[in-house]
Amino acid sequence: MKETKILIAGAGGQGVVVVGNILSRACVIERKNVVGMVAYGAEMRGGTAYATVILSEEEIGSPFVEHPDMAIILNRPSLDKFEPDILPGGMALLNTSLTGSMLKRGDLQRIDVAATQIAHDLGNVKVANIVTIGALIEHTKLLSMASVEQGLSDLFSSKNPKLVPLNIKALRAGAEQSRYISLRPAVSTRS
Amino acid sequence: MKETKILIAGAGGQGVVVVGNILSRACVIERKNVVGMVAYGAEMRGGTAYATVILSEEEIGSPFVEHPDMAIILNRPSLDKFEPDILPGGMALLNTSLTGSMLKRGDLQRIDVAATQIAHDLGNVKVANIVTIGALIEHTKLLSMASVEQGLSDLFSSKNPKLVPLNIKALRAGAEQSRYISLRPAVSTRS
């Protein structure tokens, strides 16, 4: 892995920025180069929000991600918007509670996790975003779960330490209750 | 006469702009080319105010007058300020009520008129400026007195027709009570 580009997309308020932040922190802990980025909609409210993270062993050029290697998709509109952008043969992590589990493209690999449902069951739909991180890390091993937990604790303890345990729980639930689905890449079958 | 440059200088409120305006109007009446200009001090109040008029038979280039052929000087500070600028051998018309009748330079021709005093005697010191016009025209024949009277009437009748008679009086008083003093130009004596 030389450079991995991750996109996190969802509705404003679903916490996409937090996901980017935690992944970036974990990278720094692992001494990887990293550039995170956030895009809001109209100045702040509404619309689709997304964040991106690029991790690399080398100097990072463009901070923009146009074609992510992997995308965490938190709701339906984001799926519609970003599915076409994912790199051929890339990966989509779906919050199936809100996206359903239909992909239009056949060339993608998929991680399914009913993140909002899991979060709801944990007592707070707001941690759905953290659930997806757990799932991502579990199946890609992009980073070690320990660094992610560390990053998560660092972030929340500066803001509101009381939230740490719930979020750790969500992280683990995501790791456990997600599923990796490898479709044979459509493109390569034809070639 | 191809191009004549006139400067009118005094304190704000002494009506230098009106002088420029009347001379310009008279030029238009005589179908001469003319460019008038006004310079105020700080945005509007105080300081020395001056106006310039360029009359010419030809197309006029620069609207700026740096070295006037003739200068109407309404008060002392203006004399101090502008005497050095007058063209060698040019003419200074002095409102001797306020400037005194001392010139530093010996190469200038001079018209003396106690304009403020005359105006005061006519009942309104504010027409001192008009008095100086009378003197200028009388001695230089730059324009016909008729055109100047016409220009003056045009100006005041649009503003305040009641003022016309007093101003005409002032104009004539200036013509009558002024004195032309020709000093042998210092420069040429020496050469």
Add this chain to the structure above:
Amino acid sequence: MAVFKRTPILKDQLTHYCPGCGHGIAHRLVAEVIDELGIRERTIGTAPVGCAVLLYNYFNCDVIECAHGRSPAVATGIKRVQPDKIVFTYQGDGDLAAIGTAETIHAANRGENITVIFVNNAIYGMTGGQMAPTTMLGQVTTTTQHGRGGQGEGPPIKVCELLSTLGGVCYLERTAVSTPKDVMNAKRAIKKAFQNQIDGKGFSLVEVLSMCPTDWKLSPAQSVDFVNEKMKPVFPLGVYKDQ
């Protein structure tokens, strides 16, 4: 039989507002008033810079989006050119009472025959919860993290009280959308403010105390309590001028 349903001037369009946001209610009231007065086809609205910037996505009438705070000046330009049209501005507290202070006061004092809907949520909603001129003493925002007042921010500005001293103003009322009764009353006031314009009476402004759950970091229910318990004592409801 009474029917309560979305009035036609409101497009069937999901708003971008957060859950429990008072803008949604204020929008409905303005829309109903325009429809009830039958003036949709001669109404021109202004969108502010603030959470309501996309107002034209929801209102089916002519709308112009103005630079931050300048709606009253823009509305002045429109109304003077087309005095037969009904011109309203819709502004937040940052827009109207901070950057737009001068435009507000002078349009009011000129007695421009326009209607101003002023949504006071005591915060900068769109930019993520900074102090507004109407933020209350002690209220925590992202730029007053220990509560307004500690660092020379002064107390909240009371727009109706301020404008009530201006000769040109016709009508000022402060309302809220935090109880059903307040909502009904706000609608009455908004209707009156439009009717004044139709009658050529001059500058009318209706202030609407409104919820911003997101930037207050409260639930919608708590936000309603915040308006009723915290804001109303500081911003008393009522008519401040009516000539």
Add this chain to the structure above:
Amino acid sequence: MAVFKRTPILKDQLTHYCPGCGHGIAHRLVAEVIDELGIRERTIGTAPVGCAVLLYNYFNCDVIECAHGRSPAVATGIKRVQPDKIVFTYQGDGDLAAIGTAETIHAANRGENITVIFVNNAIYGMTGGQMAPTTMLGQVTTTTQHGRGGQGEGPPIKVCELLSTLGGVCYLERTAVSTPKDVMNAKRAIKKAFQNQIDGKGFSLVEVLSMCPTDWKLSPAQSVDFVNEKMKPVFPLGVYKDQ
């Protein structure tokens, strides 16, 4: 034995003001107050854009010339950096109540601990006599040639009344310099406004009704009558706030 003579802080410098201009009297009062309070060496004044722009030619203390209308913001910057200094602004009606409306209101509401001398001559002096926000109804100016009010200019803005609704304000008084008694009273008010600042009480503003013979196109004597007979009824003298 009493001596009435130019106070030392006023430089021996002829002013550029027109004959009978009220700025001259207002300058003297401010200068005397500064001298009497012994604060010259820790005073920083602001010059406005207006006829008083050259104020620093007459006052022997530190002065900063500000962009038109922005003196309260500039004074805020200075005072916050050097809270131990005495900071005053000196502003005309165009400066303070037109282009500077927002800066005035917000500095006042923040309760900035500064002193504002507000010279209201109901006209734009420096630019040659255009309507000011405080021009009276019916008053002829170069931009209201049939008298203010006919073309939607609204009535004059009353600054003391307007600011009195703001929580942050400490002291507001309207005075005049059109009779010897008024002049004495204006001096008392100005002194109080400076004393308030010394005492850390916050925003104080003294409005001074003042003559502008030139742009009113009146003689100095008529100008005095104009203030006394025309302006005072519209702008009642007195204390508008004192906390």
Add this chain to the structure above:
Amino acid sequence: MAEAAIQAGCRFFAGYPITPQNEVPEYMSWRMPQAGGVFIQAESEVAAINMIFGASAAGARCMTSSSSPGISLKQEGISYIAAAELPCVIANMQRGGPGLGNIRASQGDYFQAVKSGGHGDYHLIVVAPATLQELYTLTMNAFDWADYYRNPVMILGDGILGQMAEPVEILPYQPILEIPEKDYILTGCRGRLSRVIKTLILDPADGLVRHNEHLQEKYKRIESEISLCEEYQTADAELVVTGFGVTGRIAKAAVRKARKKGLAVGWIRPITLWPFPKQAYQEAVRAASKMLVVEMNHGQMIEDVKLATECAVPTEFMGKGGGWYPDEKSILDKIESMIKQPAAAAKGRVS
């Protein structure tokens, strides 16, 4: 200018007093109502430009006028008006800067007018009259251009224009362009779909990129359609002198004197500063081996001259800011000294 505006159908004026252009609002304040139009003395320049935003959106031919510091305050509004493609005319009677400066003649705001003093990529059509007669005519044209291209037009005067008196022949207004019906203005949506005028462009994601491309295409079109300048004996000139506005006029007088002395000097005065009349310069440097740019500032238009000629010939500068103005004699001296010294490596690249 004010009367020309009214002749051209301007029916809305909003402004705030500032020397040297107070005569404009003063004139408008009594003339506008006579003409059935609206005059507003705004509370500030910021309010004035935003009233223009509204009046233009409501379909009126409209105008505002100010001088340097006031124009700086209008920059946000100007960027909005350009973005919304609303027509209007903005006059800047420049004074000495920076800061409060003074009220003498100046050309210090060339960059601000031409390179966009506000944020974002936009262009004003900018014209620089040199005589009051030209000011009169260009003011009329400005309204036509504004409506035709849906673009703000700036009249960049030298301050002195407001202080000068010259006879002007009052010509009746004759539209120079056929103005399409304004199908974008807000009039209430009777009998049609509702309209929106906005500058926040979010949808689709590349909406603002496309809007910018649309604007740039329009600017290209304007560049190909408008370009005004006055030339004098450039065909055989060894040295071409150039300057805009009143400076151009003074330079011309100097050039005429130089010609009388038998020097091969030509002259260009750009009348439109944007679009810049590049072609005239390109043609001039085919013959000429040197250029002299005269400005009442510290070197602004010279950049456009160099860019227009691709730095083909050595280009010297003469100018200062803050109220300085060139006199014929010093320009003539400069011309003579430049003609004497041989062009370094004429026509080639020179540093």
Add this chain to the structure above:
Amino acid sequence: MAEAAIQAGCRFFAGYPITPQNEVPEYMSWRMPQAGGVFIQAESEVAAINMIFGASAAGARCMTSSSSPGISLKQEGISYIAAAELPCVIANMQRGGPGLGNIRASQGDYFQAVKSGGHGDYHLIVVAPATLQELYTLTMNAFDWADYYRNPVMILGDGILGQMAEPVEILPYQPILEIPEKDYILTGCRGRLSRVIKTLILDPADGLVRHNEHLQEKYKRIESEISLCEEYQTADAELVVTGFGVTGRIAKAAVRKARKKGLAVGWIRPITLWPFPKQAYQEAVRAASKMLVVEMNHGQMIEDVKLATECAVPTEFMGKGGGWYPDEKSILDKIESMIKQPAAAAKGRVS
């Protein structure tokens, strides 16, 4: 940036919220009081810049921050500050324009920053960081330059800088210049003559002309003393690619790929936009026969590149405004196509 400012001794911040830079005032609002400084949320950008005017006159290291429309509103104030020679730091985290535009990455305000968006002849020192680390360092330097030259310094960010997260090494503040005592600030006139800070300059008659000359001399000095850029393999490059800020960074990645493919491509990224690092470009075009300028706008810095190189080589442009950004691949494609086609008349004058 905010923390770097505080480290560098900034003790006064006034700003008005605007996306994308809200984090700056928010951070300042809690950090400043801790550091014994002043944070004011102003009522507008106009008020904010004038508070800075006052705070700087009172001797504080001070800063304001905004984004495009807000910076347009500050233009009058900026011209005043430059005229009064007061030091301060102004950050512009550019967003898409013109008008309200959007909040995407943009470089549409290059001209405004570099050619003076306000009135009159003045210059800001303008720096364009490409990484958060550089933003941190340049912010510190900015305060030193401001004080040393008594001149406002603008940090021209690409908007995205405010949305990016990158690890930053927190270095302690080290002054890069010896700052002379501020003998112009207003502190009350105890024990000294009274001082005046002003920008209206009437006396003597040519006072403002002289003040402008003084400013221009200072600018010349700054031009000779500051000039920062980053270069990569320009010595033997046939084609030199250039861009500022984040665009420069992306271009570099493309150039590195091109080098890997064996193409003779070099790269320059100006760090100071004013003074513009002319020399680097002049040297580059000794070897190179072509240039490519990449910007997130419709062609602004390209003018300075051409002027710096005296249009010595054909210079192409790649860019758009409104939130567009270049990707490595399209730059690489462009590089390949430019390298393939022979330089028209390499080194000579080309149109």
Add this chain to the structure above:
Amino acid sequence: MTKIRFETHRCKGCGLCVLFCPRKNLRLSDSLNEQGLSYPEEIDPDGCTGCGLCFRMCPDTAIEVQSPKKDNQDKQ
């Protein structure tokens, strides 16, 4: 006859309708709409009086009420 209809796709789950129903006849659903949010449902299908308060407080005009009472549309 009173009838209440929810446009659940418009609902943002703020719960203001639930809060203000004088009959306490509304609750938020357990299931979620497309946006992933709970929406209101009636507790007792006959409990609604058609007072319209829920409509009045709904920021998203996600509720329609047919009421037996007086005039329509909350008119004033």
Add this chain to the structure above:
Amino acid sequence: MTKIRFETHRCKGCGLCVLFCPRKNLRLSDSLNEQGLSYPEEIDPDGCTGCGLCFRMCPDTAIEVQSPKKDNQDKQ
């Protein structure tokens, strides 16, 4: 002993001192100062009470009054 002194070079001839002298003891001169303006002069050299009103109304601090009365400098 009361003494009034005019700094005539400062005087702009506005006449406010004349207008407000309660003893009507001032008038504007017939002669003019350097600026070409009339300036005040006393009518009756003993008529002045030293009340200081002329000083107080003079916009140009062109008058100095030595008054027998109480405190100096119009202090408050």
